[in-house]
Amino acid sequence: MNYELILKDLKPSQEEIDAVNKTTKKVINFINKTCKDEGINAEAKAVGSVAKNTWLSGKSDIDIFISFPTDTDIDFLKETGMELAYKTSNALNGKASEHYASHPYLTCDIDCFEVDIVPCYKINEGDSIISAVDRTILHTEYIKKNLSKKQEDEVLLLKRFMDAIGTYGSEFKTGGFAGYLCELLILKYGTFENTLRKAQYWRFHTMLDLEDFKTANNKIFKDDSLVFIDPTDKNRNVGAALRLERMVDFIVASRNFIAIVDDELSDDERMEKLIKFFKPLQKEHLLNRSNEEIAKYIVDLFKDRETQTLVVKFPIPEMSADALHPQLIKTVDSICEKLDMSEFSVFKYDYWTDEEKSVIFTIELNVFKQGKYYIHKGPKVWPKKAYDNFKLKWGDLLYPLDDFMVLRRERQFKTAKDFIIHILNLENIHIIKVGKNIKEAICNDYILLEIDEFLNDLDSQFDYNISNKNSEELAFDYLNSLDDFLNPGQYIKR
Incomplete structure (x- = not known):
């Protein structure tokens, strides 16, 4: 199936790419120059979908991580990282707002782009993390190393499909698929369409392991809907935040989509149906109504x-x-x-x-x-001691129902x-x-x-x-x- 017509709307234009890259470079250069001038042992890098060329047109949020050596005091990292972020925002005429995940980070509006500046520790593959965001640089490097140019387009198709059906985003509100998980699925299955074909047969607790670490059966993952072992950390499940209902939604949507792909339709009819899966849902019954x-x-x-x-x-x-x-x-x-x-x-x-x-x-x-009264059930009639204690409390109000002693009580x-x-x-x-x-x-x-x-x-x-x-x-x-x-x-x- 040729998805070029759909990709036209998903891929950023060259003008958008140039603008994003210009702002990204400007932020990184300012932070790194400031670190050098002030003798701070830290380095800024672009991470996330912008750095991996897997961002959808119009969704160009820029993530910049400032990595510090692992022996850096956590309070120094937080304080210095935020100072660098605020200096960057002020120098580049940004509008900043502070947020908190595992530790503080800054979101800045710079050149009409949303730029997150996040302090973290610089860890190596397989190292234990110190803060929750420390793996992000490793994730970016892994995807850049392994994802082909053609597969970048496949990621865009998968992300937009998931976004349109309401399963994209690992934040708690959605409980869906993280961007990194989408990228790993394309590495695992090769293409967008093949990912959907394979997903049709997923079951609860499906286990995927790109690097064959053989840790997917780890007991800590036993309650996870989908287990995809992080190729940069054999003891982490990238799908841990995926809720069962979002996984099920994706499986059913995949079946609906593939049924159309395989249906005996003309190319135009098929494309007309499929393209709707990549667009926001149009609720005809709500349109043009106050x-x-x-x-x-x-x-x-x-x-x-x-x-x-x-x-x-x-x-x-x-x-x-x-x-x-x-x-x-x-x-x-x-x-x-x-x-x-x-x-x-x-x-x-x-x-x-x-x-x-x-x-x-x-x-x-x-x-x-409900009615005024309810049946309050006590012990079975057989154990006499339990019967006597219940009788002592409730007296003549009791009567047998089946082999239980019960009474009628007024509802609160x-x-x-x-x-x-x-x-x-x-x-x-x-x-x-x-x-x-x-x-x-x-x-x-x-x-x-x-x-x-x-x-x-x-x-x-x-x-x-x-x-x-x-x-x-x-x-x-x-x-x-x-x-x-x-x-x-x-x-x-x-």
């Missing part, structure tokens, strides 16, 4: 399901997205687990966040209101809404597992509404702007997430 119209459409879909859907909205404290998403998942998972344990049957749930101001939990329930919470109100209180929040940074925010300043109430007052729910989106865009993002919630599987088929 937020109010979309909200009404979504309310009608929820009503048709004959469930009750509750919305919990609360503000979030200032924190990194990498720290935020795990805490949100932990909290909404726990709320829904406790609802199920209390016999309020959760049908489906999810969360949405703009990552700066607000979080919204969406919880859909099959059972949301007759509705799911009452239960949620009870646990979202500082005195009772210990009942659930809640993210430590969001504990006070969710208890002190939340709203709890049914979905139709919430969407009927959409303007007041999104009466704010954030750095890159206005209130209308934020409202649409949330509505779009609800459409995904109600219509799963849209992204993996075209």
